[in-house]
Amino acid sequence: MPKKAKAAGSRKEEGPVPCKQMKVEAAGAPSALNFDSPSSLFESLISPIKTETFFKEFWEQKPLLIQRDDPALAAYYGSLFKLTDLKSLCSRGMYYGRDVNVCRCVSGKKKVLNKDGKAHFLQLRKDFDQKRATIQFHQPQRFKDELWRIQEKLECYFGSLVGSNVYITPAGSQGLPPHYDDVEVFILQLEGEKHWRLYHPTVPLAREYSVEAEERIGRPTHEFTLKPGDLLYFPRGTIHQADTPAGLAHSTHVTISTYQNNSWGDFLLDTIPGLVFDTAKEGVELRAGIPRQLLLVESTAVATRQLSGFLRMLADRLEGTKALLSSDMKKDFTMHRLPPYSAGDGAELSTPGGKLPRLDSVVRLQFKDHIVLTVFPDQDQSEPTCIRFTAFSSGQLMTRSHSCSSVFSCRHPHRIFLHSLYVDEAQEKMVYIYHSLKNRRETHMMGYEEGSESHGLRFPLSHLDALKQIWNSSAISVKDLKLTTDEEKENLVLSLWTECLIHVV
DSSP states (O other), rough: OEEEEEEEEOOOOTTOOOEEEEEEOOOOSSOOOOOOSSSHHHHHTTTTOHHHHHHTTTTOOOOOEEOOOOOOHHHHHHHHOOOTTTHHHHHTTTTTTTTTEEEEEEETEEEOOSSSSBHHHHHHHHHHHOOOOOEEEEOGGGGGGHHHHHHHHHHHHHTTTEEEEEEEEETTTSSOOSOOOOOOOEEEESSSEEEEEEOOOTTOOOOOOOOHHHHHHOOOOEEEEEETTTTEETTTTTTOOOBBTTTTTEEEEEEEEEEOOSSSSHHHHHHHHHHHHHHHHHGGGGGGGOOOOOGSSSOOHHHHHHHHHHHHHHHHHHHHHHOOOOOOOHHHHHHHSSOOOOSSSSSTTOOOSSSSOOTEEEEOOOOOGGGEEEEEEOOOOOOOOOOEEOOEEEEEEEEETTOOEEEEEOOOOOOOOOOOOSOOOOOOOHHHHHOOTTTTTTGGSSOOTTTOOOEEEEGGGGGGGHHHHHHHHHEEEEEGGGOOOOOHHHHHHHHHTTTTTTOOO
């Protein structure tokens, strides 16, 4: 790891203001990222900056530049993706638009040079050499194991999807015009050098991507050149542009991005419906009808005052709420994130291993960072029997009796179809467990595809305390679970074991 830092030199007042900058001398031992835990991975990624300093001074606030004079770390960064990797990737069947874009910035505008259909390495190299075009490779973690390893840990750390794009730009060229993004950005310089210019945001913490005209953005606030092993962070909304200096080799960098649609506003939109649901169930005020013809006219002052009162009532109720109901964010994150990194065939993610759990067993939760436990209103109370559903690749279902849980597998991208289990007619909430163990790495961050699935279990609300025991214990005896009967205890752990969520210790 880098072990020595020194402050950047003085700057001229008339020039661009450098980012907060750390220059790091090479360490004696080979540098590498620390994969012991999500937090240790992030700490090593931004070293020597401390995580507390990063989130207090830089996160969502201002750029951070870390320049490292560390050949070992530069070599590691260079192993993540190279221009020559495109040859083997193209042989696997890459397509223009979906997997790769070819573009160049011309007169402040992005000119796309994509062909139709499959991308061939020789054509990419021709456009790269002759047209000075940038090659943008989408979501390389689908194919490059080390990027999968990094981004899977970062998704655990941030609790948000983490995507990436590789940009390969020839000398004396620029791929994209000045623009800002709707994501937090970490740039890792892999090959060659890249000259960067950053500008004041016109829309701080922007919620969408936008190109900005050169005449609108003024002079850069930060200007510098990245070399292999360097890292740059900047918040969403930061206007930026980058070019490869003339006379040098090509530049390759990977942009790792996160926190798209992960704001307090998004969280409010996600949780308020559940709060309204509970409040309307317990109080008559929200069940009263709206005034006649309100939907036919513009909102009236009376309606506005009424809504303001309801919002204050919801705020008061929120103060005393211990658990918020999440309708989509948790499910969508778990459904679309990377599966746990696996150096082997991944059998441990799909096939239960070890002993079958019994009443006298001691069990432990595994892959905790990839599991979400949440309470949600039951979406199907039509069947009072206890049924387990198992989904096959053909989309057909096979049913068999099994415990008081339900396994679900959903292929619809926007809503989840949950199959019924043993439910009392009066039961209005269920415990849902979503996990990403069976997610497909090959489709990560590629949009809502028809083959997308959500995996998990659901249980009666009466099982919540027992599930929390398992979640909050390093290991727990099955017989000590807070359930009424021994059969319920055994059935609970058997359901979790079948989904590879626990193992017997």
